[in-house]
Amino acid sequence: MIKAVARIIGYGLLAALVLLAVATAVLYTPSLSREAAVARYAAPGSRFLDLGEAGVAHVRVQGAAAAPPVVLLHGSNANLFTWQPWSDHLDGIRLITLDLPAHGLTGATPAGDYSRAGAVDFVAAVLDRLGVERAVIGGNSRGGAVAAAFAAQFPERVAGLLLVDASGLYTQAYLDSQEGGDDPALIYRLVTLPGVRHLITRLTPKFLIRDGLESAVVDPAVMTPERVTRYYDMIRMAGTRRATLARFGGALPPAVDADRLTMPTLIQWGAQDQFIPVSLAHLWHARLADSRLAIYERVGHLPMIEIPARSAADVQAFLDEIGWVAPRPAGATPGTAPAPLDEAEAARSGQ
Incomplete structure (x- = not known):
């Protein structure tokens, strides 16, 4: 009897090991070299700025060099191409997008500082290298929190602020006060589980990425x-x-010090955002001294991807309102054409 039970247990363990081996073989996700990723995804206007211990920043600059700069920061696990849909609708600006540390073609950095404060310093270093003294800055999700923190730390460098479904006002007390919403995407649940989370460094199948993206919209x-x-x-x-x-x-x-954010601000939010509830949009609006609020029905966490023309039109109107656009020829209609490439970009792209 004991031998029979032991045999069953042994077969069970063997079957479990076989299943684990098969699952690992199926789900194993090899790394892509930085060189291969850059070759595949560097785009016209891409630049790579060596910031020493802060890493090599992937930055994309679009638009006339003399136009007022607008800096846009992507959200968690995203990349600068998040903003490509807006670039097709905004004009009269110099659009600067960048991959934050641990993201996009910037990736891991020697310093290993992936905090919000570190991201603020990273953005400041990029703008210093580009010679940008003052800009409109904005971001989506975590990128919005970084943009707001940058504006709070360097208000003299910020002409205006764009907050697109932005975090940054979260505190633990606020989170504890909120009723639970829909379950987060599987990928976000896994990275918080002890033991399991480290498997993500080897097992990141595409269906997990697709699930996370589809849950955002x-x-x-x-x-x-x-x-x-x-x-x-x-x-x-x-x-x-x-x-x-x-x-x-x-x-x-900690929550961003909203009292320091006195610059003109546009807040944009998807009413059906499952990641950051629309109540945060109203909290930002209540806390900021000079804000405008746009709520989009039937839109989730990524208005710039879900409704690019409409959300970009609101940005264009905001930039026109605060005078942060290049002069247009008489009779030109705002926001109807992509910003022109500067000479360096034109040379790189063959135009």
Whole structure:
């Protein structure tokens, strides 16, 4: 009897090991070298700025060099191509987008600082290298929190602020006061589980990335195969997954000091955002001295991807209102054409 039970247990363990081996073989996700990722995704206007211990920043600059600069920061696990839909609708500006540390083609950094404060310093270093003294700055999700923190730390450098479904006012007390919403995407649940989270450095199948992206929007059709593949390739760039775990492992940063944000601000939010509830939009609006609020029905966490023309039109109107656009020829209609390439970009892109 004892031998029979032992035999059953042994067969069970063997079967479990076989299943684990098969699952590992199926789900194993090899890293993509930085060189391969850069060759695949560097775009016209891409620049790579060596910031020493802060890493090599992937920055994309579009538009006339003399136009007023607008700096846009992507959200968690995203990349600068998040903003490409807006670039097709905004004009009269110099659009600057960048991959934050642990993201995109910037990826892991020698310093390993993936905190919000570190991201603020990183943005400041990039703008210093580009010679940008003052700009409108904005961001989506965590990028919005970084933009707000930058504006609070360097208000003299910020002409205006764009907050798109932005975090930054979260405190633990606020989180505890909120009723639970829909379950977060599987990928976000996994990275918080002890033991399991470290498997993400080896097992990051594309379906997890697709699930996370589709849960961020109302219409999953906007997450095209090309867009999903780009996110997938960026997250598996060598070193990025470990950097991502380090970023998620940090403590919740303090809320941004909204009292220091006196500059004109546009707040944009999807009413059906499952990641950051629309109540945060109203909290930002109540806390800021000079804010405008746009709520979009049937839109989730990514208005710039879900409704690019409409959300960009609101940005264009805001920039026109605060006078942060280049003079237009008589009779020109705002926001109807992409910003022109500057001479360096034109040379690189062959135009």
